[in-house]
Amino acid sequence: MGLSGPESETLKQRRTEITSRGLPKQKRIEGVKQVIVVASGKGGVGKSTTAVNLALALATNSKAVGLLDADVYGPSVPKMMNLKGNPELSQRSLMRPLLNYGIACMSMGFLVEESTPVVWRGLMVMSAIEKLLRQVDWGQLDYLVIDMPPGTGDVQLSISQNIPISGAIIVSTPQDIALIDAHKGAEMFRKVHVPVLGLVQNMSVFQCPKCKHKTHIFGDDGARKLAQTLDLDVLGDIPLHLNIREASDTGQPIVFSQPESDVAKAYLKIAAEVVRRLPLPLE
Numbered sequence: 552m553g554l555s556g557p558e559s560e561t562l563k564q565r566r567t568e569i570t571s572r573g574l575p576k577q578k579r580i581e582g583v584k585q586v587i588v589v590a591s592g593k594g595g596v597g598k599s600t601t602a603v604n605l606a607l608a609l610a611t612n613s614k615a616v617g618l619l620d621a622d623v624y625g626p627s628v629p630k631m632m633n634l635k636g637n638p639e640l641s642q643r644s645l646m647r648p649l650l651n652y653g654i655a656c657m658s659m660g661f662l663v664e665e666s667t668p669v670v671w672r673g674l675m676v677m678s679a680i681e682k683l684l685r686q687v688d689w690g691q692l693d694y695l696v697i698d699m700p701p702g703t704g705d706v707q708l709s710i711s712q713n714i715p716i717s718g719a720i721i722v723s724t725p726q727d728i729a730l731i732d733a734h735k736g737a738e739m740f741r742k743v744h745v746p747v748l749g750l751v752q753n754m755s756v757f758q759c760p761k762c763k764h765k766t767h768i769f770g771d772d773g774a775r776k777l778a779q780t781l782d783l784d785v786l787g788d789i790p791l792h793l794n795i796r797e798a799s800d801t802g803q804p805i806v807f808s809q810p811e812s813d814v815a816k817a818y819l820k821i822a823a824e825v826v827r828r829l830p831l832p833l834e
């Protein structure tokens with residue numbers, strides 16, 4: 552039996568919603584073709600550094616890229632991208648992202664003072680996330696990279712359920728304690744039907760700049776083993792390197808400031824692996 556008229560239109564719309572990898576209640580962010588989330592099980596493993604450098608690496612192919620810092624408790628994007636100030640409002644009363652190095656950025660750090668107590672932030676978290684997701688004028692973006700808070704709590708769940716996400720990347724050090732939490736993160740994304748594109752193993756090796764000896768400070772290949780267990784790929788390895796830390800702290804991310812360096816190339820490789828695994832964007 553054929554369907555005609557408004558009924559078939561409704562079905563078509565439903566199909567579009569489902570193929571956009573979203574649950575029907577999910578709503579796309581206006582103007583954004585693909586959302587990539589960067590997550591980690593625990594803090595301090597290099598998630599924000601990866602998100603920032605990934606955004607810069609994705610933009611090297613003349614793509615329009617945005618960076619949303621959803622790490623509401625500890626926003627790093629203002630410092631790492633050397634940005635501060637209050638976003639202006641557009642005519643439609645949406646917040647305009649701040650721009651640096653060609654990346655449109657939005658962060659809780661632009662909206663509250665650095666010294667705002669964590670307990671107050673806690674009360675504001677959900678409404679802040681809602682604002683960051685729905686009240687930003689991104690213009691037209693090929694990719695929006697979201698720096699998630701660490702862990703698998705309400706914020707991560709809420710983001711995963713509210714917008715269609717093309718893929719998630721999980722960053723971990725090769726250390727058991729980080730890997731256990733990374734495993735939980737991967738499981739969470741699977742439960743909410745967000746495709747996990749792969750793992751990034753950060754700080755797996757340190758090479759002494761003088762004698763060139765390599766040391767595996769946090770372990771050797773832990774993320775690779777976890778990837779095998781979860782049937783996921785490792786998108787790349789980032790060494791523990793002084794220049795990465797210095798570049799982040801001075802607001803000159805390494806992919807921008809030292810694009811020819813080996814470490815920048817490691818982030819560029821990860822970006823290429825990410826793009827290769829993304830589904831085709833919806834127009």
Ligand code: ADP
Nearest residue numbers: 594595596597598599600790791792795796799
């Ligand atoms: P997270 O977002 O997981 O909390 P960050 O990205 O903020 O972690 O990184 C924590 C600290 O470690 C930052 O000072 C950052 O500059 C540094 N860092 C991250 N990755 C590396 C790396 N591969 N080599 C050296 N320092 C790193």
